[in-house]
Amino acid sequence: MLLSGLAVLLAAISLLWMFQGIGGGNREFILRLRGGKLAALITVAASIGVATVLFQTVAANRVLTPSIMGFDALYILLQSVMVASMGSAGVAGFPDIAKFLVEVGAMSMLAALLFGMLLARRGRDIPRTILTGVILGVMFRSMSGFLTRIMDPNEFAVVQAASFASFNHVDTTLLPIGAALTTAAIMIALWLSPRLDVMALGREPAVSLGLRFDTMVIGALMLVAVLVSVSTALVGPVAFFGLIVAGLAHGLTQSARHTALLPAAALIASILVVGGQWIFERIMGQAATLSVVIELAGGIFFLYLLLKGRIR
């Protein structure tokens, strides 16, 4: 019911996005341009929404997001390491898609290892987990900062482009592979839904019910890593947006079932991003940037959660 409502809303906004103010001349070109961007926005939004819900389930916490824990910073660091070690010429010679796949693979391994360890050790101690994640994020960022400083300007430009969020300049070369990865990751997450429901109970009840908890944690974190890699590669890091989406998904579905939560998160995120981008690009004529507004709203929501003591 809710899901079909959200789907209809998204369809309506997408139609608006595609056909609003379309002139007589060169319709085909405009439609192709808009269609590509729409697909990219939905891919990114769905990735962030689903990744955040998954991550909050693994962390048993409603305040954490992959970005707060440094996932996207890790991805950018990986990118800097690649560029620094191969040189921009080497990276340019290397096909984009192959490079991206290598990054996604490395990212999944590292994220499962690093965050799996972190959550296994400190899973219950939330303030400490947040603090460690924030410190990791800062570390990753300063390490990539250091690498960019010793790079030559061409290499720097490659990394620089990846380090700032922008919904205006979506990197569409990676769109087909990114969309495919996102779709696959979301399908797997949906298939794992019953197990995710059990995992959400917490480690002890889940183990008691016979879930292979540690395997599930690693699997879920790898899915999160793939989704964050896609969204970061396409638009750059977005810290707090996922928090709003996951909060809305939980609030609107009033359910702990991932068969409802995951599609709801994907749809809500897409509605917010496509709708927001439509307003900013077509109505306000680029006067403001969607990513900034989203981050601001998300940041305020994060503070609200913390101040309300809703840290669990």
Add this chain to the structure above:
Amino acid sequence: MITVEGVNHQIGSVRILHDIRTRLPEGRLTALIGPNGAGKSTLMRLIGRLEALQSGRITVAGHDLATTRTGELAKIMAILGQNTAIASRLRVAELVGFGRWPHHKGRPRPQDRDKVSQALEAFALTSLANRFLDEISGGQAQRAHIAMSFAQDTPWLLLDEPLNNLDMAHARGLMTLLSELVRGQGRSVAMVVHEINYAAAWADHVIAMKDGRIMAEGDPDTVLTEAVLSKLYDTPVSVGRHRNRPLVLHHA
């Protein structure tokens, strides 16, 4: 039967359990007693594979914990830890419904729904079925958690201080229900009991632990004596009798 052989456990450099070797009889209600920090919860958690075994061997109904898949174990034993906090926001009926998960893996069948309603009924939760867990009292939530383990419908039921938060009537109701499970359905129950007279009144077998060791074990009449209990709790205790069972008195 549950067998525990040569189980040691340490956290950091602190030894919590010292070479534990014991048996929990089948078709009986076993009570684990002992002062705070004796290691009762740790032993329970090791048996229930909530904690990884560091040394020794544990079998439950003939299944070695080290070699049996956790999904199989979930059909043999249900364990409810001492800390029952749940991460997700659930309704009572949903929580109890998870007890059937080991059997249906996410696709509840009609018989699963029946078991859930039976569990809700047995723990007087039917009228609370649609309430969220954070909107009911601590004792009601405790009952919901026990009902989930009950719905799991396993030959073994392990409960760590299930009487926490329960008022006298519900505590008694739970003990009656558990002894009915044992006597009527031949199931086996092991529970950590804080209030010793519940063990005295209902247990068939008592294991007394102190400082990570088993100090005494056997039927209630041999374990719940003045000599054993005074030493166990380091405090003078007198034991009377009531309805042909021990009655422990600890007011001076």
